[in-house]
Amino acid sequence: MNDNAIQMTATVRLGRRGQMVLPAEVRRALAVKEGDELLIAVWPGGKVTMIRKPRSFAEALAGLYGHLWKGIDPLIYQKTERETWER
Template structure:
């Protein structure tokens, strides 16, 4: 288990093991989620641009916005 102290300004240094586990580099941004019981979850945020190509599959043709709209509308109709 890693620990660090808080400065008078409310700052802390993340231990190396935590930085390594989150694959953090200088300039990366963090998100803090406050959970019940006085616990906090720390997550590295990712810029939206980093999501580009995430769903790409070899041999799969790109889908247009119109095709996406049709599928969403069909799903809504199927539920009704």
């Protein structure tokens, strides 16, 4: 599956107090239930993204941008960086 492809779209309506109800298919896709927290990001141009709030941000971000480190030994990189601090 293409990670950039939209899995689904849904329409929601805001209530008087700004509340919205997520359709059941969206709740299933996000694996969320009553009381769960979601993160909403508002992007330039009015784009909005919503994800289930991860239990651990460290775990959720682990491996992100790993492709940038291809061929680089993290221990050697760290040692080199620390040596520049001592100069």
